[in-house]
Amino acid sequence: xxxxxxxxxxxxxxxxxxxxxxxxxxxxxxxxxxxxxxxxxxxxxxxxxxxxxxxxxxxxxxxxxxxxxxxxxxxxxxxxxxxxxxxxxxxxxxxxxxxxxxxxxxxxxxxxxxxxxxxxxxxxxxxxxxxxxxxxxxxxxxxxxxxxxxxxxxxxxxxxxxxxxxxxxxxxxxxxxxxxxxxxxxxxxxxxxxxxxxxxxxxxxxxxxxxxxxxxxxxxxxxxxxxxxxxxxxxxxxxxxxxxxxxxxxxxxxxxxxxxxxxxxxxxxxxxxxxxxxxxxxxxxxxxxxxxxxxxxxxxxxxxxxxxxxxxxxxxxxxxxxxxxxxxxxxxxxx
Numbered sequence: 647x648x649x650x651x652x653x654x655x656x657x658x659x660x661x662x663x664x665x666x667x668x669x670x671x672x673x674x675x676x677x678x679x680x681x682x683x684x685x686x687x688x689x690x691x692x693x694x695x696x697x698x699x700x701x702x703x704x705x706x707x708x709x710x711x712x713x714x715x716x717x718x719x720x721x722x723x724x725x726x727x728x729x730x731x732x733x734x735x736x737x738x739x740x741x742x743x744x745x746x747x748x749x750x751x752x753x754x755x756x757x758x759x760x761x762x763x764x765x766x767x768x769x770x771x772x773x774x775x776x777x778x779x780x781x782x783x784x785x786x787x788x789x790x791x792x793x794x795x796x797x798x799x800x801x802x803x804x805x806x807x808x809x810x811x812x813x814x815x816x817x818x819x820x821x822x823x824x825x826x827x828x829x830x831x832x833x834x835x836x837x838x839x840x841x842x843x844x845x846x847x848x849x850x851x852x853x854x855x856x857x858x859x860x861x862x863x864x865x866x867x868x869x870x871x872x873x874x875x876x877x878x879x880x881x882x883x884x885x886x887x888x889x890x891x892x893x894x895x896x897x898x899x900x901x902x903x904x905x906x907x908x909x910x911x912x913x914x915x916x917x918x919x920x921x922x923x924x925x926x927x928x929x930x931x932x933x934x935x936x937x938x939x940x941x942x943x944x945x946x947x948x949x950x951x952x953x954x955x956x957x958x959x960x961x962x963x964x965x966x967x968x969x970x971x972x973x974x975x976x977x978x979x980x981x
Contacts, residue, residue, distance in 0.1 A: 698728045698729060698796075698799050698800075699799070699802075699804075700775070700776065700777050700799070700804050701725070701728060701729035701730040701731075701775050701777070702725045702728070702730040702775060702777045702778065702779050702795075702856070703725075703730060703731050703732075703733055703773035703774060703775040703777065703778045703779070704722045704725050704730065704731070704732045704733065704778070704779045704780075704781070705733050705734075705735075705766070705769040705770055705772075705773055705778050705779070705780045705781075706718065706719075706732070706733070706734050706735070706769070706780075706781060706782070706783055707734075707735045707736075707737070707762075707765045707766055707769055707782075707783075708734065708735075708736050708737070708739065708743055708747075708783040709736065709737040709738075709739050709743070709759065710739045710740060710741045710743060711739070711741075711743050711783040711784070712739075712741040712742040712743050712746060714783045714784045714891065715743055715746050715747060715783050716746050717786055717891070718781065718782075718783050718784070718785060718786060719732065719746070719747065719749075719750040719751075721786040721787040721788075721792070722779065722781070722787055723750055724792060724796075725779070726751075728796070728799075730775065731751065731753060731773070731774060731775065732750055732751035732753060733751070733753045733755070733769055733772050733773050734747045734751060734753065734754045734755065734769075735755050735756070735757050735765060735768055735769040735772070736754060736755070736756050736757075737756070737757065737758065737759040737765070738756050738758070744756075753772070755772060761868045761909075762864075762868045762869050762871040763864045763865060763866060763868055763871045766780060766864040766871060767863055767864045770859045770863065770864070773859060776858050776859055776860050777804060777856070777857070777858055777859075778856070778857065778858075778859050779795075779855060779856045780855055780856075780857075780864070780873070781855055781888065782890075784890065784891050784892060785834070785888050785889065785890050785891070786888065786889040786890075786891070787888060787889075788886060788887045788888070788889055790886045790887070791832055791884065791886035791887060791888065794884050794886050795830070795856065795884070798827075798830070798882075798884070802826070803826045803827050803882065804826070804827065826880060826882070827880045827881060827882045828857065828858050828861045828862070828875065828876075828879040828880050828881065829854050829856065829857035829858065829861070829862055829873070829875050829879060829880075829881045829882075830854070830855070830856040830857070830881070830882050830883070830884050831852040831853060831854050831855075831881060831882070831883045831884065832852065832853060832855055832856070832883075832884045832886060832887070832888055833849065833850035833851065833852055833853075833884075833885065833886065833887045833888065834849070834850070834851040834852075834853050834887065834888045834890050835849055835850075835851075835887040835888070835889055835890060836848050836849065836851070836890040836891075836892050837889065837890065837891050837892070838892050838893055838899075838949065838953070839895075839896070839948075839949040839952065840949075841946070841947075841949055843946055843949065843950070843953065844945065844946060845941060845942040845943050845944075845945045845946050845950060846937045846938065846941050846942070846943030846946060846950050846953050846954060846957075847936070847937055847941040847943075848953065852883060853872075853873075853888070854872070854873040854875065854881065855873070855888065856884075857873055857875065861875055861876050861879050862874060862875040862876065862879070867910070867913045867914075867917075868909050868910075868913055869905075869906045869909045869910060870910070896952065896956075899956055900956070903956065903959065903960045903963060904963070906960065907960060907963040907964040907967055908967060910964050911964050911965070911967040911968045911971060912971070914964075914968060915968060915971060915972070919968070920968075920972065921965065921968040921969040921972045922965070925965045926962065926965040926966060926969065929961050929962075929965065930958040930959070930961045930962040931958065933954075933957050933958045933960075933961045934954050934955065934957070934958035937953065937954040937957045937958070938950065938951065938954035
């Protein structure tokens with residue numbers, strides 16, 4: 647694609663201009679030996695690859711992620727062994743991200759950054775398969791989660807086409823799907839400040855990441871995107887982890903807060919929302935209480951305290967920037 651790249655200032659850990667530097671990545675958690683997934687009369691191949699019904703397209707968007715992307719791609723390369731594909735949309739990285747990606751797939755596309763939701767939906771549009779596994783460049787599919795996904799495919803838990811004999815899903819296989827599920831939620835476990843974060847709302851942090859693109863799409867308000875499924879879709883929780891290697895350090899988190907608060911405040915104003923002194927004064931302490939006390943962030947030790955304070959600060963800065971932008975527009979109109 648011929649386009650000039652405008653650097654993604656709206657990006658988070660996937661768009662951090664300094665993501666190619668920093669300390670070595672923490673070790674990925676060990677997992678048990680991969681289970682034998684040979685089918686009994688099905689099309690799922692035994693360990694080592696083969697053919698499965700409804701192969702999966704992995705979709706990843708990235709920018710300057712040379713320090714993360716290989717670890718991410720290593721964790722999903724198994725989809726190609728089972729007839730799937732890896733689709734990557736890069737925002738014109740200036741480091742070795744694209745070079746690394748091409749070691750794993752020839753489906754590497756470049757597109758100027760339009761925002762989180764639009765870029766991820768653009769990646770979905772490039773996927774050839776209906777079933778997609780959409781993850782971020784700083785995330786890893788754990789071995790346990792990989793094996794569980796393959797086990798679900800072996801058992802036929804995925805949904806294909808509506809079954810005319812079961813239009814309302816009365817068989818219990820799902821709401822009119824003809825099979826069981828249209829999407830799967832999975833836990834996301836974040837590594838930050840030298841430890842796995844288990845409280846404060848950061849874990850288990852269930853996310854829909856594996857879904858039928860004919861039944862779902864990315865939505866929400868930038869930068870806090872989420873998968874939105876159609877009505878009457880069946881969703882199953884998989885109790886295994888996506889490993890999330892988020893901010894490298896506190897400085898990285900503070901830079902991300904600065905960018906995310908820009909995006910979030912602009913999105914709120916774009917919806918017609920106006921600055922409220924009440925929100926500026928009361929929402930930040932409420933966020934701290936929620937994160938540190940209600941959601942037991944204090945059980946994560948000092949890291950939990952830092953996360954709670956930073957979360958509260960993010961809320962404060964978001965509304966302060968709304969006030970700043972609103973004042974600037976008022977002055978421009980007067981001038």
